[in-house]
Amino acid sequence: MxxxxxxxxxxxxxxxxxxxxxxxxxxxxxxxxxxxxxxxxxxxPEFINKAVYEAMEAGQTHYSFTGEPDFKAAIAKYYKKYGVDIDPKTQVLITSGGSQAIFEAFGAILDPGDELIVFDPAYTGYNSPITYFGAKMVRAKQYKDRDGHFRPDFANLEAAITDKTKAILFCTPDNPTGTVWTKDELKKLAKIAVKHDLVVISDEIYTEFIWGDMKHETIIDLPGMWERTIVLMSFSKTFAWTGCRAGYIIAGPEMTKAVRAVPVGICSMPVPFQKAAIVALEKGWxxxxxxxxxxxxxxxxxxxxxxxxxxxxxxxxxxxxxxxxxxxxxxxxxxxxxxxxxxxxxxxxxxxxxxxxxxxxxxxxxxxxxxxxxxxxxxxxxxxxxxxxxxxxxxxx
Ligand SMILES: Cc1ncc(COP(=O)(O)O)c(C=O)c1O
The missing domain is CATH 3.90.1150.10 (Aspartate Aminotransferase, domain 1)
Known part of the structure; x- marks a missing residue:
């Protein structure tokens, strides 16, 4: 009190x-x-549980400040399936779940008074970290298409941009709406981000869960986007690991340096889980x-x-x-x-x-x-x- x-x-x-x-x-x-x-x-699955224990038995229980290099290499190999080559040493950061990825991304870019645009509707887990960093969430309303899917409205997005806007955050596949962004929509967003010199935060944690014939596309390799995109990823949904806290960020080398500078200290993904996550990426499909x-x-x-x-x-x-x-x-x-x-x-x-x-x-x-x-x-x-x-x-x- x-x-x-x-x-x-x-x-x-x-x-x-x-x-x-x-x-x-x-x-x-x-x-x-x-x-x-x-x-x-x-x-x-049991083989992943075992991999955690085996890593502990093998003495993999020490500090790992920037993430295990072999885990980062496994992530880079996995992300290649989306047609993108990343350097595991300079473009991957390990986090304790998607929530820490959100926190670190915001921590790297948001000054008090900055505005961050999210689409409306949007996942609620962005709200508190934005408030924590003293920034303001601005919502860009989406529209519903004929099939009842919410879709980005780029006129609303541009109207929401002010001289305080620092970044635009979107999620594909989206929670809660289930919308998967098309390549054309990603291109439109990229164009706006480049035109207004904004960061784009791309929450891709549901990447493995797409129904029908759409496929996951990422914005990070579109023209002008490498230096301004932060991709948020998590094992929580991909491998049903919500309690094991596993996530990561992919970004260009300069942006990665900025995110790495956020002082989250040793609040990280435990090393035995990082080792097991490599096994999950190899054999968990x-x-x-x-x-x-x-x-x-x-x-x-x-x-x-x-x-x-x-x-x-x-x-x-x-x-x-x-x-x-x-x-x-x-x-x-x-x-x-x-x-x-x-x-x-x-x-x-x-x-x-x-x-x-x-x-x-x-x-x-x-x-x-x-x-x-x-x-x-x-x-x-x-x-x-x-x-x-x-x-x-x-x-x-
Ligand atoms: C869109 C979205 N982003 C991020 C997160 C947070 O992920 P994690 O559970 O790994 O912290 C969630 C969790 O539900 C989510 O739905």
């Missing part, structure tokens, strides 16, 4: 934000199905494929069921493993919808309003439970929607 007088002013803001958070810490409740957080329900097959089945299932409920429309995600249905015609704010659904039916989902103004009218389901649970969620949702009190018709202005 009273600590505010000692705390950094951005920390005071963050403490207030945490205090007003609607997130419940109620833990597990009997009968609850949690589709709120994107924590995959797959366990890491069958496991990734198993997850992909299962996620695809879940998406097919839930999109079909959601669209069969009157008042709900759900676009088929192009990537990632979230369903982001449009509930706007039910006439209930997404926060109230999510809270009432939880109270009445014990299902956790995320209200779309948390992702920005454009996310209002949506809820997000993380598809991190087996189909049987998703079937139960859909049964409960059908019942919940059927029992909603009639809404007042929209007023005509």
């Amino acid at each position: 009273g600590v505010e007088k000692y705390a950094k002013k951005e920390i005071v803001t963050l403490m207030k934000m945490a205090g007003s958070s609607t997130r419940s810490s109620a833990g597990h409740i009997e009968g609850m199905i949690n589709l709120g957080a994107g924590d995959p329900d797959f366990d890491q 069958d496991f990734v494929e198993e997850m992909r097959v299962e996620y695809k089945k879940r998406i097919d299932y839930i999109v079909g069921r959601l669209n069969a409920i009157e008042g709900i429309k759900c676009a088929y995600p192009q990537g990632a493993f979230y369903a982001f249905p449009d509930i706007s015609s039910l006439g209930i704010p997404s926060m109230k919808f999510a809270m009432d659904f939880f109270r009445q039916e014990k299902v956790r989902c995320a209200p779309g309003s948390g992702y920005g103004e454009m996310g209002e009218g949506h809820i997000r389901f993380a598809l991190v439970r087996p189909i049987e649970d998703l079937a139960e969620v859909c049964d409960r949702l059908e019942r919940f929607v059927k029992n909603l009190p009639p809404q007042a018709p929209p007023t005509v202005p």
Whole structure:
């Protein structure tokens, strides 16, 4: 109590934000199905667990300030699949998960008062670090295409740029919308970034989860982008490693130097996990494929069921493993919808309003439970929607 007088002013803001958070810490409740957080329900395969232990047994338990060179080499080899050659020594930084990658990227470029543009809707994990660095988040609204996918609106993006703008952040495949950026969209973004001399932060952590015939493209090798792009990556989703904290940054050599200068000290990915991550990058792809097959089945299932409920429309995600249905015609704010659904039916989902103004009218389901649970969620949702009190018709202005 009273600590505010000692705390950094951005920390005071963050403490207030945490205090007003609607997130419940109620833990597990009997009968609850949690589709709120994107924590995959797959366990890491035994050969990866073993690799962690073997590295420890081999004495790989010492300081590693800048990351293990063989892990960085394995990352460079992996990223080549996107047609990009990177030098592991000067262009890869190891982080403790995607969240630390976000923090380090922001720490390298954001001065107090700087503006960072994110698209709307956007993942919520960017919000607190931006506040922490005293910068301001500016949102560029996206539009919905005919298939119901959110897409970048470049006129809105340019309108959001001011003389304080330092960077633009985007995510492909995107959480929560499931949108995968096309090459043409990446080129447009690159052109704007070069024209206004801005940094681009490219969150690519869902790269391995693309459905249909699109493929992951990166912005980093487009003309003028090497020196201004910071790619954020994580093992959390790729190898279902959320608890093992593994991530990395790819950038041009000069930008890498800047990010490396962020004083995060030894808050790093433990060396035995770095060694096991090499094994994952070598031999973990069958496991990734198993997850992909299962996620695809879940998406097919839930999109079909959601669209069969009157008042709900759900676009088929192009990537990632979230369903982001449009509930706007039910006439209930997404926060109230999510809270009432939880109270009445014990299902956790995320209200779309948390992702920005454009996310209002949506809820997000993380598809991190087996189909049987998703079937139960859909049964409960059908019942919940059927029992909603009639809404007042929209007023005509
Ligand atoms: C778009 C996006 N970026 C970054 C992160 C953070 O990754 P990590 O869990 O590895 O910290 C997440 C996690 O859900 C995410 O969805």
